[in-house]
Amino acid sequence: MLIKQISVFVENKSGRLAEITSVLADNGIDIRALSIADTTDFGILRLIVDKPDQAEKVLKEAGMTVSLTNVIAIGIPDTPGAFAKAMKVLSDTGIGIEYMYAFISRDEGRACVLLRVTDNEEAVAALRKNDIEIFEEDKVYKM
Amino acid sequence: MVKKIWNPEMECMKRADMEALQLERLKALVDYCDKNVKFYHDRFVKMGITADKIKVLSDIQYLPYTTKADLRDTYPFGMFGVDRREIVRIHASSGTTGNPTVVGYTKEDLGHWAEQVARIATAGGADENSLVQICFGYGLFTGALGLHYGLEKIGATVVPISSGNTEKQLKFMRDFGTDTIVATPSYCLYLAESAREMGISMENYNLKIGLLGSEGCTPEMRDQIEERWGNGFFVSDNYGMSELNGPGLSGECYLRDGMHIAEDHFLCEVINSETGDVLDKGETGELVVTNLTKRGIPMIRYRTKDITYINYEPCECGRTSARMHKIIGRSDDMLKIRGVNVFPSQVESALIGISEIGPHYLLIVRREGYSDTLEIKVELIDGSLLDKYGILEALQRKIHDRIKSILGIEIKVTLAEPKSIERFTGKAQRVVDLRNK
Numbered sequence: 162m163l164i165k166q167i168s169v170f171v172e173n174k175s176g177r178l179a180e181i182t183s184v185l186a187d188n189g190i191d192i193r194a195l196s197i198a199d200t201t202d203f204g205i206l207r208l209i210v211d212k213p214d215q216a217e218k219v220l221k222e223a224g225m226t227v228s229l230t231n232v233i234a235i236g237i238p239d240t241p242g243a244f245a246k247a248m249k250v251l252s253d254t255g256i257g258i259e260y261m262y263a264f265i266s267r268d269e270g271r272a273c274v275l276l277r278v279t280d281n282e283e284a285v286a287a288l289r290k291n292d293i294e295i296f297e298e299d300k301v302y303k304m
Numbered sequence: 305m306v307k308k309i310w311n312p313e314m315e316c317m318k319r320a321d322m323e324a325l326q327l328e329r330l331k332a333l334v335d336y337c338d339k340n341v342k343f344y345h346d347r348f349v350k351m352g353i354t355a356d357k358i359k360v361l362s363d364i365q366y367l368p369y370t371t372k373a374d375l376r377d378t379y380p381f382g383m384f385g386v387d388r389r390e391i392v393r394i395h396a397s398s399g400t401t402g403n404p405t406v407v408g409y410t411k412e413d414l415g416h417w418a419e420q421v422a423r424i425a426t427a428g429g430a431d432e433n434s435l436v437q438i439c440f441g442y443g444l445f446t447g448a449l450g451l452h453y454g455l456e457k458i459g460a461t462v463v464p465i466s467s468g469n470t471e472k473q474l475k476f477m478r479d480f481g482t483d484t485i486v487a488t489p490s491y492c493l494y495l496a497e498s499a500r501e502m503g504i505s506m507e508n509y510n511l512k513i514g515l516l517g518s519e520g521c522t523p524e525m526r527d528q529i530e531e532r533w534g535n536g537f538f539v540s541d542n543y544g545m546s547e548l549n550g551p552g553l554s555g556e557c558y559l560r561d562g563m564h565i566a567e568d569h570f571l572c573e574v575i576n577s578e579t580g581d582v583l584d585k586g587e588t589g590e591l592v593v594t595n596l597t598k599r600g601i602p603m604i605r606y607r608t609k610d611i612t613y614i615n616y617e618p619c620e621c622g623r624t625s626a627r628m629h630k631i632i633g634r635s636d637d638m639l640k641i642r643g644v645n646v647f648p649s650q651v652e653s654a655l656i657g658i659s660e661i662g663p664h665y666l667l668i669v670r671r672e673g674y675s676d677t678l679e680i681k682v683e684l685i686d687g688s689l690l691d692k693y694g695i696l697e698a699l700q701r702k703i704h705d706r707i708k709s710i711l712g713i714e715i716k717v718t719l720a721e722p723k724s725i726e727r728f729t730g731k732a733q734r735v736v737d738l739r740n741k
Contacts, residue, residue, distance in 0.1 A: 168687070168690035168691065169690070170684055170687075170690055170719070170721060171721075172719075172720055172721050172724065177721075198693070202718050202719065203696070203718075203719055205690050205693065205696075224721070224722050224723045225721060225722065226684050226685060226686070226687050226690065226721060226722055227687050227690075228687035228688055228689075228690045228691065230690075230691055259691075259692060277691075
């Protein structure tokens with residue numbers, strides 16, 4: 162139920178994102194979602210891909226600083242208030258969100274929101290209890 | 305590791321006897337230079353110096369200094385003490401800042417040089433059973449051939465593989481069972497990094513002894529090199545320069561508490577590099593060396609520009625020879641940033657205890673407005689820090705605070721990607737000074 166997310170350290174200089182993503186392209190790895198945040202000097206690129214273990218391996222071999230982190234993927238119906246509900250569940254349970262990003266999944270008009278929280282187990286239990294859909298690994302990688 | 309002394313007679317001599325020997329050799333050297341080297345003869349005449357005026361060892365202070373500029377001005381053979389036909393070998397420096405400095409060796413000089421290297425190699429743990437890979441570049445540079453002949457003299461098996469070709473270096477190391485390596489500290493570290501990257505277990509290497517030199521190596525860097533190779537790998541530092549034969553002037557024993565000087569060949573002084581005054585024994589300053597036995601290109605009071613201090617107490621290893629501390633910095637490598645003296649080695653020792661970053665670094669000095677700025681670039685290697693920005697920023701702050709407390713000036717720390725800082729097989733270039741560009 163947890164999704165493997167790739168994080169890559171990126172120096173703030175032109176061409177780096179192209180280099181990183183072409184390593185993935187050369188190895189036939191498909192990107193599902195991504196997010197990048199930066200300071201003035203460096204950034205961290207976060208990726209969801211179809212083959213995370215292979216992606217970690219090839220990026221490391223290309224000499225990059227890489228890590229795998231477990232994140233949660235939840236499905237949010239395309240109706241007003243659906244996302245707010247999920248956020249409220251987490252805040253009521255006292256779970257902190259480190260960061261998140263979202264994409265629209267191709268099936269059934271739902272959004273997939275990726276969450277990095279302080280406690281994965283607790284978050285999943287609370288979300289499930291409130292009937293919020295948790296995406297399985299395979300489903301996200303194949304989306 | 306082997307704890308032998310190559311030449312106990314000279315290396316364990318009583319201080320009074322050593323000083324008597326040095327005085328005798330100094331007088332002979334002054335007389336020799338007076339008669340055979342016009343450069344020295346002219347200076348001696350001007351200063352009223354003759355060999356018989358030297359009565360005690362401290363009279364050396366009345367002799368003139370010799371600098372690298374003197375060697376360049378007399379390029380190529382102006383300071384040789386013998387006819388060119390008596391010279392059997394010539395070495396030269398790269399000459400990046402003008403004429404190269406050219407040095408020549410008589411047959412006898414080469415014999416002395418091999419003897420000096422035999423001593424440091426033995427002190428560092430090599431012996432007749434050693435199998436040595438020399439990863440210094442062969443050629444005009446004295447490092448490779450210097451170690452080569454000294455190691456052959458002690459009976460070691462020498463593999464003159466030269467620098468570069470990392471894969472072949474590692475292959476031979478495994479296949480031959482190489483136990484001793486001669487390299488720069490940074491290349492030795494790079495080899496360990498490469499071995500690991502190739503995914504071959506360090507158990508396949510039999511490396512025990514590192515005779516590392518030709519660039520500075522802080523104790524912290526040394527620890528890191530030893531840790532990367534593992535299996536009890538032991539690194540010692542040694543010192544020398546082509547103007548004074550090459551490597552062999554001094555080297556560490558297994559106690560690593562200073563580098564033992566071949567005092568029967570080299571008379572060392574420490575001076576204030578700005579005033580030229582000789583400092584008291586034990587004080588820190590620029591090392592000045594007189595090569596007592598060299599005849600091809602004799603050298604009186606050569607200014608090394610290296611900063612160190614000398615300990616004259618006998619060592620527990622049994623040697624009585626004076627020990628010079630690892631080079632603290634170069635009087636000309638010293639950066640003046642906002643009026644503060646900064647040595648790259650200070651930054652290195654601050655960085656090396658931090659495991660999240662790699663051992664390579666780069667100092668970039670700029671002038672912004674009327675003020676100098678110092679940026680220190682390091683490579684992030686620990687992927688586990690990528691989870692949160694806060695952790696990376698905390699690391700940046702930790703490095704910043706550590707270096708700032710040592711240097712006493714404001715700096716900027718930049719995290720860079722692995723391998724983005726250039727690697728060097730020879731001397732590492734750690735400073736980029738953009739102030740006058």
